[in-house]
Amino acid sequence: xxxxxxxxxxQLGRMTIEEAxxxxxxxxxxxxxxxxxxxxxxxxxxxxxxxxxxxxxxLASRVDVLSYEIEHVNAAALYEVExxxxxxxxxxxxxxxxxxKAEQKRMLDEAGIPTAPWALIGNxxxxxxxxxxxxxxxxxxxxxxxxxxxxxxxGLPVVQKARRGGYDGRGVAVIRNKQDxxxxxxxxxxxxxxxxxxxxxxxxxxxxxxxVRDLYGTTATYPCVEMVFDPRVNLCDxxxxxxxxxxxVRIEAEQLAVAAVAALDAAARRDATVRxxxxxGAAGVFGVELFLTKDGALLVNEIAPRPQxxxxxxxxxxxxxxFMQYYRILAGYPLGSTELLRPAMMVNLLGEAGADxxxxxxxxxxxxxxxxxxxxxxxxxxxxxxxxxxxxxAIAATAADARIRGMEAREALRITGIPxxxxxxxx
Amino acid sequence: xxxxxxxxxxQLGRMTIEEAxxxxxxxxxxxxxxxxxxxxxxxxxxxxxxxxxxxxxxLASRVDVLSYEIEHVNAAALYEVExxxxxxxxxxxxxxxxxxKAEQKRMLDEAGIPTAPWALIGNxxxxxxxxxxxxxxxxxxxxxxxxxxxxxxxGLPVVQKARRGGYDGRGVAVIRNKQDxxxxxxxxxxxxxxxxxxxxxxxxxxxxxxxVRDLYGTTATYPCVEMVFDPRVNLCDxxxxxxxxxxxVRIEAEQLAVAAVAALDAAARRDATVRxxxxxGAAGVFGVELFLTKDGALLVNEIAPRPQxxxxxxxxxxxxxxFMQYYRILAGYPLGSTELLRPAMMVNLLGEAGADxxxxxxxxxxxxxxxxxxxxxxxxxxxxxxxxxxxxxAIAATAADARIRGMEAREALRITGIPxxxxxxxx
Numbered sequence: 001x002x003x004x005x006x007x008x009x010x011q012l013g014r015m016t017i018e019e020a021x022x023x024x025x026x027x028x029x030x031x032x033x034x035x036x037x038x039x040x041x042x043x044x045x046x047x048x049x050x051x052x053x054x055x056x057x058x059l060a061s062r063v064d065v066l067s068y069e070i071e072h073v074n075a076a077a078l079y080e081v082e083x084x085x086x087x088x089x090x091x092x093x094x095x096x097x098x099x100x101k102a103e104q105k106r107m108l109d110e111a112g113i114p115t116a117p118w119a120l121i122g123n124x125x126x127x128x129x130x131x132x133x134x135x136x137x138x139x140x141x142x143x144x145x146x147x148x149x150x151x152x153x154x155g156l157p158v159v160q161k162a163r164r165g166g167y168d169g170r171g172v173a174v175i176r177n178k179q180d181x182x183x184x185x186x187x188x189x190x191x192x193x194x195x196x197x198x199x200x201x202x203x204x205x206x207x208x209x210x211x212v213r214d215l216y217g218t219t220a221t222y223p224c225v226e227m228v229f230d231p232r233v234n235l236c237d238x239x240x241x242x243x244x245x246x247x248x249v250r251i252e253a254e255q256l257a258v259a260a261v262a263a264l265d266a267a268a269r270r271d272a273t274v275r276x277x278x279x280x281g282a283a284g285v286f287g288v289e290l291f292l293t294k295d296g297a298l299l300v301n302e303i304a305p306r307p308q309x310x311x312x313x314x315x316x317x318x319x320x321x322x323f324m325q326y327y328r329i330l331a332g333y334p335l336g337s338t339e340l341l342r343p344a345m346m347v348n349l350l351g352e353a354g355a356d357x358x359x360x361x362x363x364x365x366x367x368x369x370x371x372x373x374x375x376x377x378x379x380x381x382x383x384x385x386x387x388x389x390x391x392x393x394a395i396a397a398t399a400a401d402a403r404i405r406g407m408e409a410r411e412a413l414r415i416t417g418i419p420x421x422x423x424x425x426x427x
Numbered sequence: 428x429x430x431x432x433x434x435x436x437x438q439l440g441r442m443t444i445e446e447a448x449x450x451x452x453x454x455x456x457x458x459x460x461x462x463x464x465x466x467x468x469x470x471x472x473x474x475x476x477x478x479x480x481x482x483x484x485x486l487a488s489r490v491d492v493l494s495y496e497i498e499h500v501n502a503a504a505l506y507e508v509e510x511x512x513x514x515x516x517x518x519x520x521x522x523x524x525x526x527x528k529a530e531q532k533r534m535l536d537e538a539g540i541p542t543a544p545w546a547l548i549g550n551x552x553x554x555x556x557x558x559x560x561x562x563x564x565x566x567x568x569x570x571x572x573x574x575x576x577x578x579x580x581x582g583l584p585v586v587q588k589a590r591r592g593g594y595d596g597r598g599v600a601v602i603r604n605k606q607d608x609x610x611x612x613x614x615x616x617x618x619x620x621x622x623x624x625x626x627x628x629x630x631x632x633x634x635x636x637x638x639v640r641d642l643y644g645t646t647a648t649y650p651c652v653e654m655v656f657d658p659r660v661n662l663c664d665x666x667x668x669x670x671x672x673x674x675x676v677r678i679e680a681e682q683l684a685v686a687a688v689a690a691l692d693a694a695a696r697r698d699a700t701v702r703x704x705x706x707x708g709a710a711g712v713f714g715v716e717l718f719l720t721k722d723g724a725l726l727v728n729e730i731a732p733r734p735q736x737x738x739x740x741x742x743x744x745x746x747x748x749x750f751m752q753y754y755r756i757l758a759g760y761p762l763g764s765t766e767l768l769r770p771a772m773m774v775n776l777l778g779e780a781g782a783d784x785x786x787x788x789x790x791x792x793x794x795x796x797x798x799x800x801x802x803x804x805x806x807x808x809x810x811x812x813x814x815x816x817x818x819x820x821a822i823a824a825t826a827a828d829a830r831i832r833g834m835e836a837r838e839a840l841r842i843t844g845i846p847x848x849x850x851x852x853x854x
Binding site: 365 | 445743759791802
């Protein structure tokens with residue numbers, strides 16, 4: 001059995017280990033914290049910063065295959081590992097492209113995959129300025145036409161994105177008007193980091209498709225889901241599988257997601273050829289987020305090169321979960337079936353507003369009493385307001401019933417905290 | 428969260444922990460061996476004999492709830508734990524009845540649950556003798572009529588069972604004729620332990636139903652399965668869910684299984700009342716094995732007071748697995764849905780004839796490539812011929828297709844060993 005190394009200590013690694021124990025997995029992790037969700041179950045944990053080159057190389061030296069459950073890791077170190085001939089899955093070039101959202105957009109453009117129109121602010125290499133943003137917005141508005149786009153004379157509103165470091169809604173700002181375009185010091189919302197703007201898509205829905213691709217290029221998709229956002233925190237809050245859209249839309253979304261991952265694979269392979277490295281390319285699990293515009297067009301938004309929140313629902317709803325699939329790919333086994341067994345709704349379980357300290361889970365008994373409901377807690381030792389502490393999934397005969405069950409179970413649950421306390425038992 | 432103690436270190440505890448990690452379980456085990464399947468994943472392992480009173484009490488003292496994943500544990504110690512007011516699930520009286528197969532038969536008789544006719548050999552308290560067995564057989568034949576029974580003039584053949592200590596086919600002998608009834612020293616097959624005989628049922632099939640019952644008496648059943656035995660080793664080899672029988676037969680089997688567990692509960696509660704103890708009664712997971720006679724009658728054969736091999740198929744085939752159900756019951760949560768998601772076949776993965784030493788798993792890649800197939804390995808450090816090393820489950824749109832997939836995957840797999848070596852990594 002291969003020893004697998006995963007950069008990151010969070011819930012994605014934890015759920016991967018939970019599932020892969022059935023195949024006697026040996027998974028070691030590099031975790032910034034200890035204890036931590038994945039570290040609790042890992043065969044071994046190296047505590048260190050995910051950006052620390054030495055720490056990444058140290059984990060790589062201990063394992064047969066290296067992977068990552070979060071994008072914010074040292075990509076240069078992954079290139080070194082790949083250059084030394086040790087498999088990195090997905091390949092280092094995949095991560096490098098994903099880490100730079102402008103590169104990701106360029107890659108999708110080159111492959112002819114529809115995305116929201118975009119333009120660099122300045123040359124994209126300098127911190128963004130108000131003047132640069134407004135110039136880019138005017139230029140973008142003049143050069144693009146797109147259904148669902150709504151812009152005023154100055155090309156606003158736009159969505160500003162930092163090229164690097166965004167996560168769970170951070171690194172993204174909606175610039176509605178000139179005031180928003182001012183720097184925060186001047187009362188505006190400008191992100192003062194190198195970045196770009198995108199046309200703001202007045203979308204009907206956000207959809208997502210998890211794509212899995214093994215080391216030999218065999219690809220499969222899970223059924224297209226529909227994401228429901230919690231506006232309080234700009235976090236994906238609930239996921240419905242399958243999306244409540246006609247089959248034609250779902251299939252188009254799945255095909256687009258496959259094409260996006262194939263484009264990512266091709267780009268990473270070109271990059272590896274230039275470097276003279278072998279690469280696994282876009283082998284792995286990919287969460288592809290899409291906009292469905294009000295006119296019925298589909299645009300790829302972003303790709304996550306790892307199991308994704310939108311795929312948690314696969315644990316109960318599908319024949320093989322995204323986590324078992326991830327392990328199968330890392331271990332060199334063939335893909336499992338992605339067949340839908342039952343419609344399902346996944347709901348994130350977040351810390352309550354004001355929650356702090358050692359987590360306290362209330363209402364588990366009641367929530368588990370709702371038919372078809374399963375609960376996954378991540379074992380985080382500290383709760384914070386809106387922190388993802390777990391999720392629940394409700395399956396049912398229809399998506400509508402799954403939604404009702406999911407909401408009922410969620411209403412029963414509260415995650416609060418005992419301030420000043422944190423729990424550090426090993427289990 | 429409650430701390431749960433489980434007596435036993437085998438695969439049943441292991442799979443329970445694998446599933447219950449999603450609910451942040453804290454499970455400690457008493458295991459005769461270390462390392463061992465459940466001990467690998469337990470929060471803490473006490474190494475000791477399951478019959479050792481001190482060891483059982485020690486584990487009980489550390490936990491909130493005590494349970495067992497194997498029948499061969501110190502029942503007297505469980506009574507002590509119960510008397511001290513700590514919950515034992517299922518109750519100590521349940522185990523005491525199950526441990527004595529004659530008591531189990533008597534309990535079923537008293538509740539009017541059909542079983543194979545039986546008679547004690549002698550008074551059932553002395554080691555069995557040839558003369559005693561033959562007398563019992565003649566007496567049983569004279570006193571019973573049952574469809575499907577086939578006996579000769581002397582009341583043979585019969586099935587002899589030791590009252591205590593049988594497991595996986597041990598403690599059971601088919602006595603076909605007078606020669607078989609002789610002691611092993613005289614070339615016969617007599618079990619020289621206190622026991623009884625049963626009419627040999629010329630059954631069409633063996634069926635099984637997993638019954639789950641929470642602390643409040645709420646009961647649910649999983650769909651009735653059909654068991655296929657491997658005659659080489661008298662081990663349940665494959666399980667098909669649902670059984671390939673008319674719904675009327677499956678429903679009758681499920682009702683009979685529920686009635687058998689209710690009878691066990693009532694008997695354990697009477698026992699607890701006499702002792703003046705509180706008891707959980709028959710709360711827990713119960714594997715109820717039944718014979719379907721060639722005339723279509725159903726007879727309860729035996730009850731296992733724990734997750735059972737016949738229920739492994741529930742991990743993939745049902746909304747909630749028997750293992751998650753077990754944890755829900757132990758932790759005081761309500762039962763989950765037992766709904767069938769897909770027809771499925773489970774196949775035990777046994778060590779090859781002649782296998783010895785450190786296990787070597789061949790063909791995993793090929794088996795995992797069969798659509799709908801999942802594999803569970805138990806992490807046993809030593810393979811032996813026909814030892815249960817894991818299982819696989821194939822799901823499909825129909826039971827017939829699941830059977831084909833299950834057989835195809837099984838054909839691809841071989842578990843052999845490297846003699847003289849054993850692996851002791853901790854993971």
